[in-house]
Structure formats: C-alpha cells, structure tokens
Amino acid sequence: MRNAEFVKGCDDVGARGLTRAFTGAQAILCKGNGRSMRGAFVTIIAAFCLITGCGGVKPAPEPEYSDVLSRWTRSTKVFDGLDAKIYMSATYKDPSYITSYVSRYSKAYKLDEDYARSLLERELGEADKYNEFFISVYTPEESWNDFDSRDTIWRLYLEDGSGARLVPVSILRVDKGDPLVREFFPYFDMWSSAYRVKFPKYSETGTEPIPNASTGSLRLTVTGIMGAGTLEWRLKE
Secondary structure (H helix, E strand, C coil): CHHHHHHHHHHCCHHHCCHHHHHHHHHHHHHCCCCHHHHHHHHHHHHHHHHHHCCCCCCCCCCHHHHHHCEEEEEEEEEECCCCCCCEEEEEECHHHHHHHHHHHHHCCCHHHHHHHHHHHHHHHHHHHHEEEEEECCHHHHHHHCCCCCCEEEEEEEECCCCCECCCCCCCCCCCCCCHHHCCCCCCCCCCEEEEEEECCCCCCCCCCCCCCCCCEEEEEEEEECCCEEEEEECCC
C-alpha cells in the first residue's frame, strides 16, 4: 500500500513537481519496515534517474552561437594622426561558423530537418568557392562609407602567411532595415553600414585553396589615403 502511494506520487511529478514526490517517499521510508524501506529507496533512485537522466552519457552540447560569432569576429580602427577615420568589425564565415549560423537560423524558423540540411549544404558549398566576410563599418563622414562604390576611397585585401593576396570578387551593401542581420550580427549598429564581401578561394597563380591545411593565419587589410588597418584570424596556434 505504501509503495503504491509512492508510485502514485511519482506519477504526479509532472503536475506536482519532483519535490512533492520525494516528500511522499520520505514518509514511506520513515514509517516502513526494513524490506519496504529498501524497496522504496530503490524506487526513489530509479525515478530520479528517469527524470534527470543520470547514469547516461549525454552528447556534448552544441556551441552557443554567440561564442562562435565571437571566435570568428575581429575589429580594428584606422587613424589619420589622432583622428579615427574608420571603425570596422568583420566576421569570417568559416565552416564552423556557417554550421552554427544555420543551426540557430533553423531553430528560430523551425525548419524541418531536410530543409535545414539542404541549407547547410548550400552554404558550405559557397564556402568551398569563396572566402566570405560580413563587415560592419562606421565612418565619421557618411560619404567615406563607400566600400560598394566603383570609386571607393578604400581597398580591401585578403592575405595568408605565404604572401598570397586576394582582392574581392563582390562587395554587396546589406539592408540596414533587415532585423535578421542585427540579430545575427549584434555589433552592427544603426550608425554603421554593413557589407557582404567575397574573395576567391584561389590566387591567380596558386594551386592550393586559401586557406589550406598549412595556412597559419588570414589577414584582412583595409587601406586608403586616410590610413590602414588589419584584422587577423589565427587558424593555428
């Protein structure tokens, strides 16, 4: 009878909470004889493990998107004397970043598994062809923020440790009003302009992709008549 009372208490865990179930079991332990006490104790442990998952090996948790974003984002300032001319932050879309981005996007929009898998394959396919960056830029004068202009006052270069230098194949300005962009790139504020910048995966004379297994770092350089700055991603310690 007493064991039945405990089982009923465990059945009510979802509605009454784990604490109430254990309170009922504690009373059984205190009142019962030695055999019923041992039986109730075993039941308690079994119920607790069923609820909390103790004893099983859980898979490693997926990295937080914010942590992955921080890992692949760098910032720099360009000065002309004592005057700051440009503030720039950039996120390199490494495959691990893309995987985290697609995972968060898929959960936010409750995408089915097949669609999410297709989206990830498409994004990783782009990463096989291009080195892509999301770049947020602030300049004191709005007219200086013209990276997507044919006559821009700035130049962007992507370099690796071997001396290879790549120039962008496309620079597209991002819509400031898109709330999705600010959700995924919170450093992009209302005073800045953002761009999606793609560099080729190969230099004109190279036979190996950039980066490759031997690449120690990537450097994104912004330069112009007002000054120059460099953002660096170390790929190997």
